[in-house]
Amino acid sequence: MSRIDFSYFPGCSQTGSAEEFGLSTEAVCAALGIDLEELPDWSCCGASSAHMTNDLLSIALPGRDLALAKKIGKDLLVVCAACYSRMKVAQNRILSDEALAAEVEAAVGMDPRFTGRIRHLLDVVANDIGMRDIKKWLRADLAGLKAVPYYGCLLVRPPEVCCCDSVENPTDLDRFLKGLGVEVRPWSFKTDCCGGSLSLSRTDIVENLVNRLYVQAEHAGANCIVTACPMCAANLEMRQQPGKFTFTVVHRMPVLYFTELLGLAMGLDAQSWFKSHLISPLPLLKQLDLVN
């Protein structure tokens, strides 16, 4: 298969608190022959805080990155569900509203009218390469893993940015996991919200939502939750440590990024990624003989 070529927006979490997501993304892309050209001197997309408080800023921040992508001229790959959503929303608004585009251009000092496609890696793997063709790269069978696919909000909503096959009942991540030999457990919470940016300010609300997700994942018979969003992963993992601000009900079910499982199935060196998790997946993976 010919090589696939993208410009790449890593995003803050993937170079910080969700480093394992960034490292596993780069490793699986290299192994699959997906070339990534990192946007030079990229900056934060502004995440929820920008669009919640200042509309123009929320377009100008990703607008700066879109301007960088325009200079390179390739389609843009994004792996964080939140960055992906902000980039797509900004692109739609910039290309459909010339007055706004001009304001953004004045703010960023570059032309933000990027007309290439913005792609999420899950979509590229599950649909462009396809799970049948992925098989030829796989070295390990992930049998024993029972996962609930957790899409969260930003891969699927709003419908204009959705990179999956359905807004209410997406199946891309399900198909992806099945293709790796993972048993996918049915549950009705695949697109429920984790509480997002209320993480630090209204931890009580996040606890309520996260607790329900774990209870339902356990009820579905899963032994892990798989996601493509560093914010979901952080909210799920963060308060499961014993300590003063732990959630009242502690769950120890590991939360994995889809890229980590792909890397593991491809026989890549995945150990160091797993060590960065707040809830270590290593006991489960060792028990299933998936790592030594």
Next chain:
Amino acid sequence: MINTVNRELEKALEQRTGQKVRDCYQCKKCSAGCPIAFAMDLVPHEVMKMVQYGQERRLMRSSTIWLCASCETCTTRCPNEIDIAAVMDGLRQMALEAGESLGEPEVGMFHKSFLGGIKYTGKTNEPILIGAYKTLSRRLFDDLGLGAVMLARRKIKILPRVVKDRAGMRRIFDRTEGGPK
């Protein structure tokens, strides 16, 4: 009488967000699917009704506009294609611009800390974000144990990541009126 209802708020929101709140016919689908409804003082369909009635003060001070997590479930399901999450964004922005006392001050402080970090470094650095938020909210000693675990698992990087084009970042913030007040 219906023609005495103050429509200014609805018009202002339409101008800001492009959303026609008058189209809402109170089917309550938005509230039924809202994951945060249990914690809100006004559930989404009530917010829509109050916008139609021009109840500006009540809305500006509500906690709902700060608790909405922008999950867009409501937006996706509204039979009248109202982007309710965008209406929430608009109300929140109006409350900030009007200098209202915020219904959920700590959520406001979080956003301020988040954007302040981007303004000066161009990227989101977790230690700066958490430090700024703790200072603003005076919740200094929350989560110290969690901080230690995050450091050990490389979740927190000591050295901040900074863009080279810092002047460019500042220009974006200056041109967009510096973010929230």
